[in-house]
Amino acid sequence: MLNANIVKNAIEILAYERTxxxxxxPRSIAFSAKANQHFLYGVPMHWMNDWGTPVPLFVQQxxxxxxxxxDDIDYTxxxxxxxxxxxxxxxxxxxxAIAAQANSGYTTMLPSTxxxxxxxxxxxxxxLPYWQLATTATDAxxxxxxWARAVxxxxxxxxxxxxxxxxxxxxxxxxxxxxxxxxxxxxxxxxNRASLLGQVYDLGLHTVTVPFNDAEAVERELAKGNIACVxxxxxxxxxGMVLPKAGFIKILRDLTKKYGSLLVLDETxxxxxxxxGWAKANHVTPDFLVIGKPIxxxxxxxxxxxxxxxxxxxxxxxxxxxxxxxxxxxxxSGNMMTLAAIHATLTExxxxxxxxxxxxxxxxxxxxxxxxxxxxxxxxxxxxxGARLELQFCxxxxxxxxxxxxxxxxxxxxxxxxxxxxxxxxLTPFHNMMxxxxxxxxADLNLLxxxxxxxxxxxxx
Ligand SMILES: Cc1ncc(COP(=O)(O)O)c(C=O)c1O
Numbered sequence: 389m390l391n392a393n394i395v396k397n398a399i400e401i402l403a404y405e406r407t408x409x410x411x412x413x414p415r416s417i418a419f420s421a422k423a424n425q426h427f428l429y430g431v432p433m434h435w436m437n438d439w440g441t442p443v444p445l446f447v448q449q450x451x452x453x454x455x456x457x458x459d460d461i462d463y464t465x466x467x468x469x470x471x472x473x474x475x476x477x478x479x480x481x482x483x484x485a486i487a488a489q490a491n492s493g494y495t496t497m498l499p500s501t502x503x504x505x506x507x508x509x510x511x512x513x514x515x516l517p518y519w520q521l522a523t524t525a526t527d528a529x530x531x532x533x534x535w536a537r538a539v540x541x542x543x544x545x546x547x548x549x550x551x552x553x554x555x556x557x558x559x560x561x562x563x564x565x566x567x568x569x570x571x572x573x574x575x576x577x578x579x580n581r582a583s584l585l586g587q588v589y590d591l592g593l594h595t596v597t598v599p600f601n602d603a604e605a606v607e608r609e610l611a612k613g614n615i616a617c618v619x620x621x622x623x624x625x626x627x628g629m630v631l632p633k634a635g636f637i638k639i640l641r642d643l644t645k646k647y648g649s650l651l652v653l654d655e656t657x658x659x660x661x662x663x664x665g666w667a668k669a670n671h672v673t674p675d676f677l678v679i680g681k682p683i684x685x686x687x688x689x690x691x692x693x694x695x696x697x698x699x700x701x702x703x704x705x706x707x708x709x710x711x712x713x714x715x716x717x718x719x720x721s722g723n724m725m726t727l728a729a730i731h732a733t734l735t736e737x738x739x740x741x742x743x744x745x746x747x748x749x750x751x752x753x754x755x756x757x758x759x760x761x762x763x764x765x766x767x768x769x770x771x772x773x774g775a776r777l778e779l780q781f782c783x784x785x786x787x788x789x790x791x792x793x794x795x796x797x798x799x800x801x802x803x804x805x806x807x808x809x810x811x812x813x814x815l816t817p818f819h820n821m822m823x824x825x826x827x828x829x830x831a832d833l834n835l836l837x838x839x840x841x842x843x844x845x846x847x848x849x
Contacts, residue, residue, distance in 0.1 A: 390781060390797055396764075397847045398803040402519055405806040406442050412810060415458040420448040439817045440802045441809065450477035452827030455814075464832045466822040467814045471657050472777070474682040475737045476827040482685030485732035486725060491764045494724035502727040511733040514655075515668050520848050521722040525656040525680025526554025529619065530691040531716045532676045533558055535694075536617035536650050537805075538709075539701040541758030546609055546618045546649070548600040550789020552626035553619060553654050554680075560584050563597040563789075599788040603639045610647035617650035617675070618643075622666035625657040628792035628819050629771040629778035631785055637672050650675040650698075656690075657681075660776035663743045684729035685737060689721075691730075701789045742826040748773040749833060751778060762846040769788065779820035800847075806838075807843045 411418065420443040424430035429437035429446055446458040453476060456462050468474050493500075510519045522528040528671070533545060533556070547553070561765045579591035581720045596615065597603035609615060622629040622637050638655075644651040653674040655665040659682065667677060668750035675698050680690030694702070706714065754772045757779070761768050767783040780786065782795035796819070806813050813836050815822055822836070 390800065393528065395767075395797070395799060396544040397849060398797075398800045399796045400845055401803040401807055401843075402799060405803065405810050408810050409806060410442050412461065413443065413445065413457065413459050417443050417445045419458050422799070423803070440501050440805055445809070447835070452476045452478075453825050453829070453832050456725075461812065463809075463812050464828075464835050465814050466824070466828075466836060467816040468488075468687060468817050468823045468825055469681070470821070471660070471684045471823065473637055474660065474743065474823055474825055475733060476686055476825040477686065479685050479737045480636060481732040481736035481825075482687075482729050485728040488689070489728040492724070494725045495720055497719065499722070500724045500727055502724065503722070503729060506727050506731050509731055509837060510691055513734045513738070514664050514671075514677055515691050517696055518695050518699040519691055520716050520717075521726070522680075522692070523688050523718060523721045523726075525678060525690045526556050527721070528654075528678045528680055528692045529553045532652050532678055532692050533617070534617065534706070534716050535698075535702055536652065536676070539646065539698070540616045540650060542596050542614050542616035542649070544615045545595045546606065546615045547595060547597055548620055548624065549597050550600065550624050550627035550778040550792065551597075551620065551684065552628065553621075553678075554656075557587060557589070558591060559593050559619065560587070561591050561595050561597055563599065574693060575726045576831045578724070584831065586784060599790065600624050601633045601636055601787050603636065607643055610643050610649055613647060615649045617649070617652050619652040619654060621654050621656070622658045622661075622670070622672075623773050624792070625773070625776065625778075625821070626819075627789040628780050628786060628796065629773065629776070629821070630788060630792055631771060631773065633787070636668075639672065639816045641672055641674070644675075652676040657776065658773060660846075661774040662745075662747070663683070663738060678742055682738075683733055684726050685733040687726060687729045689726045689730055697832075725757060726767070737826070742777075745826055746824050746828070749828050750775045753822065753824065753833050753836070755810065756833070757840060760837065760844060764848050766844065775824045777822045777824075779822075803842055804840075804849070807846070808839050811842075812838045813839050822846040 393593045419693055420430045428434050431437050448456050448458050453465055454462055455465055507519055511517055545558050547559050551559055553559040560581045561578050562581050564577050578597040580587055580591050580594055596609050618640055623632055651674045653667050655677055658666040677693045683689055754770050754777055768781050771778045771785045779796050786792040
C-alpha cells in the first residue's frame with residue numbers, strides 16, 4: 389500500500405512534468421502533428437503512443453548508451469529498445485558487417501555462405517547444438533510451439549501468469565481468479581487477456597496458466613499428460629521482475645521429463661544474465677531455447693536452439709508429414725544482412741569482456757539506487773538479473789506476477805518516468821526497467837542516480 393502523501397505528490401509532479409515536456413519538445417510536437425496525418429495515433433506502431441509522454445518523443449540519432457531527440461536533447465538510454473539495443477546502439481562491428489554486406493545482396497531464399505559460421509556461433513554462444521532462424525522473438529516462440537505440438541502429439545501449452553512471449557496468440561492469456569475457480573482448488577482459470585484485440589478463439593482451451601514459482605501447480609497440470617510444453621522465461625521480466633526461487637527452473641526440467649512434456653526457455657530478456665543467457669549460467673539444458681531482440685545488434689532477428697534428441701524428433705515429424713507448408717518459417721528470415729549482423733554481434737560484441745563491464749556497472753547501479761531508496765525510507769526494492777534492473781514498489785522482490793501487479797502504481801510510475809525523461813534519462817516504459825550496455829559509463833550511472841535521488845526528494849517532500 390503506497391503512502392497517500394507520495395501518491396498526492398506524484399499527481400502534482402506528473403502535471404508539472406507534462407507541461408515541462410511540452411515546453412522542451414516543440415519539434416517532437418511538430419513531428420507528431422505531421423505523422424498523425426498518415427499513421428494511426430501518429431506513430432509507426434500504435435503502442436508507441438502508450439509511453440505516457442504528452443506526445444511521442446521522436447528520435448534523431450542513437451549511438452552507444454545515448455540518443456538524441458528531434459529537439460537536439462541528449463538522453464542516457466537505460467531502456468535500450470527494451471533489450472533490442474542491449475549491446476548499445478549501432479555497435480561498430482555490426483555497423484561494419486552490415487556495410488560490408490550492403491553491396492553483396494540482402495535476400496535470396498537460399499542459404500548464404502555465411503550460414504555455417506552463424507550456426508557455429510549460435511551453438512558456441514548458447515550451448516545448444518541445433519538452430520533455426522526467425523525474424524522476431526514472437527515468431528520464434530510461435531514456431532517452437534508448433535514443433536513442440538508436432539513432436540509430442542499433444543495440444544496443450546503451460547505458461548505462467550504474467551508471462552509475455554510477444555504477440556503470439558497462445559500466450560496472450562491471464563490467470564483469472566474468481567470465487568468459482570477458487571472453490572475448484574485449482575489456482576485459476578485461463579482466459580484471453582482482456583486487452584487483446586480481434587481474437588475470436590478461446591485461448592484457454594489450449595493454454596493452461598499457473599502462478600510462477602509454484603511447482604505443485606505445475607506438477608498437477610503436467611500429470612494430466614496432455615501438455616506439449618512448458619514455455620517460460622527463466623525469470624518473469626514483463627510484469628515487473630519475478631526471479632525464480634532457488635531450483636525452480638531445475639524442478640521444471642525434471643517435471644517436464646517425468647511427464648513427457650518439453651521445456652522451452654525464452655531467453656529474449658534473460659540474456660541479460662551473462663554471456664549465453666540464464667540457462668547456460670545455471671546449467672539447465674532446455675529442449676528449446678528462444679532468443680531474439682539483441683542477437684543482431686538491434687536489427688530484427690531471432691533464433692531457436694534445440695537438443696540433438698529434439699532435432700531427431702523434429703525431422704521425424706517433418707518427414708512423416710505430407711509435403712507442403714509446415715506453418716513454420718517466413719520468407720525474409722535468415723537473410724544475408726541478418727546473418728552478417730548476428731555473426732558480428734555474437735563473435736565481436738556480446739563478448740565476455742562486454743558482459744563483465746555490464747554486470748559490474750549494473751551491480752553498482754543496484755547498490756546506489758538501493759541506497760537512495762533506503763535514505764528516503766521507502767519500502768521499495770531493486771531486483772536485478774545481470775545487466776537488467778527493476779524498481780518495484782514493494783519491500784521484497786515479488787514471488788509471482790500477482791505480487792508484482794499488487795506493487796504497481798501507474799501514477800507513481802508515470803511521474804518517475806517523466807521526471808527522469810525531462811532530465812535526460814530514459815527508463816523502459818510500462819514498468820520500471822533499467823538496462824546497462826557495454827557503452828554505459830560512470831557518468832551515465834551518476835546522472836541516473838542523481839536524478840532518481842532528486843525525484844525521490846520531490847516525491848517524499
Ligand atoms: C520474453 C519475451 N519474449 C518474446 C518477446 C517478443 O519479442 P518481439 O516483440 O521482438 O517479437 C518479448 C518482447 O518483449 C519478450 O519480452
